[in-house]
Amino acid sequence: MINSLDPLFEIVLQPLIIWSTVRFILLLMIVAFIFLKCVHRYLKWRKFVAIIDSIPGPPSLGILGHAMLVVQLDRQQFEYGTYVLLYQMLSSTRIIYGKEKICRFWLGLRPLVILFTPEAIETILSSNTLTDKATEYNLLRPWLGDGLVTSNRIKWKLRRKILTPAFHFRILQDFLPVINEHADVLVHKLANIAATRGEIVEIMSVMTLCTLDVICETAMGIKVKCQETESEYVNALHQVSELILFRLCRPWFWLDSIFFNTPHGKRFKRCLRTMKEFTLKVIKERKEDWLRCRSKAEDEKKDQQSAGEGEILKTASASDHFFYGEKRRLAFLDLLLEQHLDNDNMSIEDVCDEVDTFMFAGHDTTAMGISWTLYLLGLHDDVQEKLFEEIEQITKNFKESQNQFTIDDIKQMKYLDCVLKEVQRLYPTAPFIGREITHDVEINGYLIPKGTTCGILTFLLHRDPVTFPKPEHFDPDRFMPSNCVKRHPFAYIPFSAGPRNCIGQKFALLEQKIIVANVIKHFKVKAIDHRDKLVVTGEMVLRSRNGLRLLLTSRNQQKETFVNQNAYDFGSDLTVSKAETRNL
Numbered sequence: 259m260i261n262s263l264d265p266l267f268e269i270v271l272q273p274l275i276i277w278s279t280v281r282f283i284l285l286l287m288i289v290a291f292i293f294l295k296c297v298h299r300y301l302k303w304r305k306f307v308a309i310i311d312s313i314p315g316p317p318s319l320g321i322l323g324h325a326m327l328v329v330q331l332d333r334q335q336f337e338y339g340t341y342v343l344l345y346q347m348l349s350s351t352r353i354i355y356g357k358e359k360i361c362r363f364w365l366g367l368r369p370l371v372i373l374f375t376p377e378a379i380e381t382i383l384s385s386n387t388l389t390d391k392a393t394e395y396n397l398l399r400p401w402l403g404d405g406l407v408t409s410n411r412i413k414w415k416l417r418r419k420i421l422t423p424a425f426h427f428r429i430l431q432d433f434l435p436v437i438n439e440h441a442d443v444l445v446h447k448l449a450n451i452a453a454t455r456g457e458i459v460e461i462m463s464v465m466t467l468c469t470l471d472v473i474c475e476t477a478m479g480i481k482v483k484c485q486e487t488e489s490e491y492v493n494a495l496h497q498v499s500e501l502i503l504f505r506l507c508r509p510w511f512w513l514d515s516i517f518f519n520t521p522h523g524k525r526f527k528r529c530l531r532t533m534k535e536f537t538l539k540v541i542k543e544r545k546e547d548w549l550r551c552r553s554k555a556e557d558e559k560k561d562q563q564s565a566g567e568g569e570i571l572k573t574a575s576a577s578d579h580f581f582y583g584e585k586r587r588l589a590f591l592d593l594l595l596e597q598h599l600d601n602d603n604m605s606i607e608d609v610c611d612e613v614d615t616f617m618f619a620g621h622d623t624t625a626m627g628i629s630w631t632l633y634l635l636g637l638h639d640d641v642q643e644k645l646f647e648e649i650e651q652i653t654k655n656f657k658e659s660q661n662q663f664t665i666d667d668i669k670q671m672k673y674l675d676c677v678l679k680e681v682q683r684l685y686p687t688a689p690f691i692g693r694e695i696t697h698d699v700e701i702n703g704y705l706i707p708k709g710t711t712c713g714i715l716t717f718l719l720h721r722d723p724v725t726f727p728k729p730e731h732f733d734p735d736r737f738m739p740s741n742c743v744k745r746h747p748f749a750y751i752p753f754s755a756g757p758r759n760c761i762g763q764k765f766a767l768l769e770q771k772i773i774v775a776n777v778i779k780h781f782k783v784k785a786i787d788h789r790d791k792l793v794v795t796g797e798m799v800l801r802s803r804n805g806l807r808l809l810l811t812s813r814n815q816q817k818e819t820f821v822n823q824n825a826y827d828f829g830s831d832l833t834v835s836k837a838e839t840r841n842l
């Protein structure tokens with residue numbers, strides 16, 4: 259019997275047994291490999307946690323990190339939201355960790371290292387290899403996609419190269435009439451509000467609409483008249499920025515599949531749709547103009563070619579008609595469209611990402627810069643009067659037909675320059691700059707390992723009592739050239755520094771100067787609330803959650819004919835902001 263099974267055993271069963279054994283050994287090896295990999299990962303993670311925990315910071319709760327703090331703060335039901343409390347806690351980091359000059363937190367499994375001294379910040383910002391934005395910026399991606407603020411590495415480098423010419427001084431100079439025009443509309447609007455509303459104005463909401471008008475017409479080449487009609491875009495923008503912060507401090511909402519199925523996520527999507535519709539409209543209108551002008555230029559070219567070679571030289575100006583036009587204006591959006599339509603360097607999605615990015619970065623920032631400036635001027639009468647004298651001195655020399663500030667006038671606004679700088683010191687529009695640590699670095703004797711988020715708090719940096727004695731004191735003279743000589747180059751960085759500094763800073767200064775000069779020329783401003791009454795919070799930009807209220811008085815009632823002039827129609831409802839202070 260056994261003998262009859264032998265061939266069967268040899269032919270069928272033996273290979274089966276061998277194969278099963280091999281499979282078992284292979285499986286064992288795979289399991290052992292996965293196990294060892296997990297152990298390796300775990301040991302690596304333990305080492306990483308040990309390194310991070312050697313940096314001074316509050317004790318945390320394992321994988322929840324400091325997220326439990328958010329849950330505890332949520333229970334306080336603070337009127338202006340948990341994020342405000344968190345921000346105020348971060349802003350007091352120096353009180354506890356001032357000696358160590360560094361502090362770390364855990365956002366779930368992500369370590370966040372906070373820096374607030376010039377030397378430490380220089381190490382990060384001056385590096386050509388640490389240019390990636392922090393992973394947390396990914397929360398902006400559903401909105402800003404891969405635009406200049408959020409993109410990294412090759413994409414960012416290429417975009418930065420393409421977009422830099424749009425902010426050339428010669429081009430900015432051509433924007434002066436547009437900025438002056440919108441400042442004029444603003445002055446009329448403020449006069450109207452003052453006349454019909456008992457003169458108290460919440461300035462942030464008014465200013466946001468003005469700067470949105472400016473960015474749309476200068477950078478996008480489109481008149482949107484936000485100052486004269488209500489803007490759904492601005493309301494949606496406020497909600498989106500609040501929701502991003504809501505999400506940021508709750509790591510359990512970082513997964514899209516979870517967040518977008520919550521009521522907050524659904525509201526985020528609705529607001530995003532409103533904003534995208536607005537930017538798409540802007541792009542569509544300009545693209546149609548662009549195509550119309552291009553075909554017109556091509557027709558002219560053909561006509562001139564058939565007329566003879568001598569005429570061909572003229573074609574350049576014909577095709578440039580649109581870009582430079584009679585007013586010599588090259589909108590930033592045209593540059594994008596040129597890359598999209600002519601050079602195939604950008605898809606239409608890329609254009610949308612950049613438009614969304616610049617619409618946001620180009621208006622909310624300057625709106626806050628101007629609002630904080632007017633607010634602080636409203637608290638410091640002496641500074642306001644000195645500034646008014648400077649402006650008077652300039653306008654006294656206006657030629658007879660001149661009613662706008664020119665580039666030479668702006669160059670003379672030296673005191674205003676100091677005022678704007680001091681405002682950005684105390685209330686930096688961008689209060690937080692985040693970088694991804696992509697290779698180990700050493701700061702203040704502590705190793706910051708790859709995979710850490712580095713947070714630069716300009717709000718704290720600018721309050722360093724060594725660099726800025728009596729840091730809470732508002733004193734524009736700090737920025738007189740002779741007082742800046744010995745200052746560390748990274749002690750004051752409202753526009754960031756190094757390769758990823760603000761591309762729009764010259765634009766921002768120009769716009770802020772023209773608008774502030776126009777307002778102060780026409781009104782005396784007085785702040786209603788003292789600084790300790792403000793609920794200051796570092797959202798995407800630094801704002802006061804309970805507003806910045808100003809009392810406006812016309813400087814010369816007799817001369818001011820605009821008050822009841824109705825030169826501009828602002829609609830029946832002058833309530834321009836529906837800023838929601840939802841308790842997130």
Ligand code: HEM
Binds near residue numbers: 616621690754766
């Ligand atoms: C008072 C006004 C402004 C302030 C204080 C400001 C500040 C800043 C800061 C601090 C950064 C670096 C952010 C980071 O690294 O996370 C930045 C980047 C940027 N800003 Fe501004 N900004 C202002 C106005 C503007 C304007 C008017 C525009 C456009 C017209 C603009 C466009 C940008 C862009 C595109 C970036 C990203 C640059 C890059 O990563 O290469 N900003 N800004």
